[in-house]
Amino acid sequence: MGTPAIELKNITKTFGSIVANKDVCLTVNKGEILSILGENGSGKTTLMNMISGIYYPDHGHIYIDGNEVLIRSPKDAFKYKIGMIHQHFKLVDVFSATENIILGLKDEGKFSLKESEKKIREITSKYGFDLDPSKKIHEMSVSEKQTVEIIKVLYRGADILILDEPTAVLTPQETRKLFAVLRNMRDSGKAIIIITHKLHEVLSLSDRVSVLRKGQYIGTVNTAETNESELTEMMVGKKIELNIERTKVENTPDRLEIKNISCINREGVTLLNNVTFTAKAGEILGIAGIAGSGQRELLESIAGLQKLNGGEILYHDPQTGYTENLRDKSPVKIKELGVRLSFVPEDRLGMGLVGNMDIIDNMLLRNYRKGKSAFLERKKPKDLANKIIEELEVVTPSAKTPVRRLSGGNVQKVLVGREIAASPTVLMVAYPVRGLDINSSYLIYNLLNKQKESGVAVIFVGEDLDVLLELCDRIMVINSGKITGIVDANEATKEDIGLLMTKNDGGESDE
């Protein structure tokens, strides 16, 4: 093996009570591509931010070329020839590629765009990039912008490159091109770290893989000696018993039938690809997937907030027995049809609630329209607010406190409480326990279970596979907008779901 370019020893980083990284040890050699693999929230990005000077570790040591170094700021990171390419680009839109690349550099000697452009062209031809240095950023595709970001760090002489989920925004063809460039860079002796959760990319690109799980360093393996299922197991770990109650409901008629829905955004990216499934009354249907695989769009299209390019959303009304097609109907229209659909969105204060309004006015959101009067009726919302505060043990000075002043768990109780109070027939929840402590989480699980027992069709988008496996009846896995499988939660294992979440069934982005 080559000589180590950078070594991390026992790196620990905490944010308050949350441990983002614990005793992580890593080595990256010169002329090597190392993948860092892990689920959402496993601490990959935090770790890389410590190498690139954005965070400073609480404990541990970093060695570069065998010497211990302190990286206090991104400037220090540049000094040690470390360059990070972030997921979200930091470029000035109206500037050209060259201008963006040299921006912020203290120029020694004469400032000359021409000289810089020449140097950029040398870099592009050396590694096989495809870029016109004089093109303006706003005229560029996502992949070109990424190229600019990579050249930016190369221009500054980086020998250690870190790429944070570089393929998340790329098409398969662009991914192939990127990989070719990365290989060229490796062959010229650079050390490259890529953060990813796509297994096939790990296997096709990297020399070694390091796995993180919930902030813990699990291990490093040589890519040549491993396979998908071993990596998945390292990534998701063994099943943990959570003891969430799960009752079986006998009568489970179909409530919501989603047929072949597709959704393409303005940039032409497919967000939902021919999604078909059925949600049953008296059942919790879990939705698992890497963040940003289309979960949000799926729920929003059912709620009438997302325009679809094809397919049907059929609702079987339990009272009338009629079937309604909800596709492209507005939330108000859906409500008028008598569909009792409740939705707890991922963005609680930005969408589900209004942060500056008090609890009473937030109760009003769902049904302020009720009645012919031009004026608001606050009596019932007030009673509801007090009832939720009491029953769900919301910690708040009063019902007149703006919800943004409440803690995360209490905000969620208010939101879930309101949505459940509408006595829904379909209840959709997105990441309902994110950021909540154990007790609040269990309170939410119990609420969902009660809803299920009373015959509600619950759709639960979650990220913790242990929870999904214990709470849900069936789990549907979504992967890049496609449903890759629906499994029985009683029988499935974490590895099964992990594989479905990361597998690449198209096979086209591989080489």
Place this chain on the structure above:
Amino acid sequence: MSNSATKKREPLFHIIKRPAIPMWQSLLIRAGAILAALIVAGVITYFFTGLNPISVYTTMIEGAIGTEKRIWNLLQGIALLLCVSLAVTPAFKMKFWNIGAEGQALMGGLASALCMILLSDKLSGGMLMLVMIVTSIVLGAVWALLPAIFKAKWNTNETLFTLMMNYIAMQIVSYFSYKYSVPKGSGSIGIINSSSKLGWFPSILDQKYLLNIIIVTVLTVLLYVYLKHSKHGYEISVVGESENTAKYIGINVKKVIIRTMLLSGAICGIAGLLMVAGTDHTIATGTVGGRGFTAIMVSWLAKFNPIMMFLTSFLIVFLEKGAIAISSEFDLNSSFSDIITGIIIFFIIGSEFFINYSIKFRESEKEGKNK
């Protein structure tokens, strides 16, 4: 991601957002700010003019509320400013930055003036007043509707759009000032119907401004109820706080923008009517007199609460009248009164910072970083 988290040395002080503080505490901070402003302004007065600050302040108070007539003038000034402030409030609550109240009110005033000029000999007094009211409201509303439609349909920048509409309104008024100028060619219209008083607001209890004051008082209460207790008002708050939430609960955001701006423009139209039919009995490009912009401050300082806006407009008009009095009494030029007004308003606005944030100085123990 915080970027300075790695800094070893803690800065000298931190600015920390306060949790809600009790009413009395925030009142105390505000009172302290006014006191501090008076002291600073007093010191500056003494240094630059050698005058006794106490007598300057006494003159100020005298100038604003010294006689019964001055009190009525003060109330009238408050009424006009408050009316424009009421107009911008629904738009601002929706986070639609309507800085075109000046133009909207001017157009309302123009409609009144034109009716008075053109229709006085054709309609009876009552009918004339009715037509004036309707046309003022309509023209003010139209002036606000244009930017609203463009915002709703094509998401244009409402700040620039409403601002530009001000200049158009001024040019239109300027055109009519020449067209109907008395005497011809003088460029100003002069008092319209000065003998017949057609289209003038009547005096009530011998007070010529009382009707203005009554109208604005009623409007204040109505707007308070509208914003706080009506479904429309609720929708305005939701759209202003978060468009995503509005969409989530199925509010038609475009409709709310257009409807609210129509209301905003209509109230501006009424303000124009009060200025022309109730006050000046003429129209000129300066009729609104910058109230369209001052109103923004009145509305913000009162946190968009119409009742509180009475207090903030009182404050501003009071300072204005007092400042005029000291500049004439002590033979100071008007810039000096502007300086004093400026200092006082600066402190009042500055006090908002201390209500929302507290300053924490560096301690020996390292503190956890917060954003």
